Amino acid sequence: MPLVSMNEFLPKAKANKFAVGQFNMNNLEFAQAIVEAAMEEKSPFIFGVSEGALKYMGMEFTVALAEAAAKQSGLPIALHLDHGSSFEVAMKCIRGGFSSVMFDGSHYSFEENIRLTKEVVKAARAMGVSVEGELGTIGGVEDDISVDEANASLANPDEAIRFYEETGVDCVAIAVGTAHGMYKGEPNIRYDIIEKVAKAIPVPVVLHGGSGVPDESIRKAIAAGVGKINVNTENQVACTDTIRQVLNKDANVYDPRKYLGPAKKAMVEVVRSKIRLFGSSDQA
Numbered sequence: 001m002p003l004v005s006m007n008e009f010l011p012k013a014k015a016n017k018f019a020v021g022q023f024n025m026n027n028l029e030f031a032q033a034i035v036e037a038a039m040e041e042k043s044p045f046i047f048g049v050s051e052g053a054l055k056y057m058g059m060e061f062t063v064a065l066a067e068a069a070a071k072q073s074g075l076p077i078a079l080h081l082d083h084g085s086s087f088e089v090a091m092k093c094i095r096g097g098f099s100s101v102m103f104d105g106s107h108y109s110f111e112e113n114i115r116l117t118k119e120v121v122k123a124a125r126a127m128g129v130s131v132e133g134e135l136g137t138i139g140g141v142e143d144d145i146s147v148d149e150a151n152a153s154l155a156n157p158d159e160a161i162r163f164y165e166e167t168g169v170d171c172v173a174i175a176v177g178t179a180h181g182m183y184k185g186e187p188n189i190r191y192d193i194i195e196k197v198a199k200a201i202p203v204p205v206v207l208h209g210g211s212g213v214p215d216e217s218i219r220k221a222i223a224a225g226v227g228k229i230n231v232n233t234e235n236q237v238a239c240t241d242t243i244r245q246v247l248n249k250d251a252n253v254y255d256p257r258k259y260l261g262p263a264k265k266a267m268v269e270v271v272r273s274k275i276r277l278f279g280s281s282d283q284a
C-alpha cells in the first residue's frame with residue numbers, strides 16, 4: 001500500500017471515538033519498531049518527522065523508510081511533517097513524498113497564522129496531502145522547539161473554531177495543558193477546551209506531548225474529542241534506557257545490533273501499549 005493522507009483514517013477516528021497515534025521516527029529502528037507494533041495490532045498510524053529528524057535522516061532515507069513500512073505492512077500509514085515552520089519546508093516535504101504536513105504557525109499572530117496555514121492547505125490539498133494546524137502555544141522542549149512555561153498559552157476555543165472554519169485543516173492541534181517532553185508531575189489537561197472545539201468542528205483535535213500522560217487522562221481526552229495523539233519522548237526514553245542498560249552490563253559489546261535490537265523491542269512495547277490505549281487496534 002502506498003503512503004496515505006491522514007484523511008484515510010481520521011474521519012473514522014472522529015466518528016468512532018478513537019485516536020490514531022503519531023509516533024515520531026528518528027532512525028531505522030524507530031521505523032521498524034513502530035510498524036511491527038502496528039502490524040500486530042492492525043492499526044493505522046502516522047510517522048511523525050520533525051525538521052530536526054529530517055535533517056538527521058535526509059529526505060530520501062526518510063521517505064524510503066516510510067514507504068518500505070507501508071509496502072511491507074499493507075497498513076494505512078501517513079508520513080507527516082511535525083511542526084513544519086514555513087510554507088517552503090512543507091512544500092519540500094510534499095515534493096519529497098510526504099503524505100501529510102503540519103504547519104505550525106502558532107508563534108505568529110492569530111490572523112497571520114490563519115493566512116499562512118490557508119496557503120499550505122491550498123497547495124497541499126491539490127496534491128492530496130493532509131494538513132494539521134496549531135493554535136495556542138504548546139510548552140516544553142522537543143527537538144529545535146523550546147517553549148518555557150511562561151510563554152506556553154492555552155488555545156482560546158472560539159479562536160480554534162474560527163481557525164478551522166477559515167483554514168479548512170484536516171485536524172487541529174490546540175494547546176490544552178500538555179507539554180512536549182516527559183512529565184514529572186501530572187498535566188492539568190483542559191478537557192473543556194477540547195470538548196468545546198471538537199463539538200463545533202468536523203475534524204479531530206490533536207494532542208501533542210502525549211508522552212508520560214497517565215492512561216486515564218488520555219482516555220478522557222479521547223472521549224472529549226481528541227483523534228490524534230503525538231508520542232515521541234516515551235520511545236526515545238525506552239530506546240536510550242535499554243541501550244544504557246545493555247552497555248552498562250557488558251563493556252565489551254561492540255556490535256550495534258546487540259543493543260539496538262533490545263532497544264527496538266522496548267519501543268515495540270511502548271507503541272503497542274499506546275495503540276491499545278488509543279483504541280486504534282483493528283481499525284486499519
Ligand SMILES: [Zn+2]
Binds near residue numbers: 083138180208230
Ligand atoms: Zn508537538
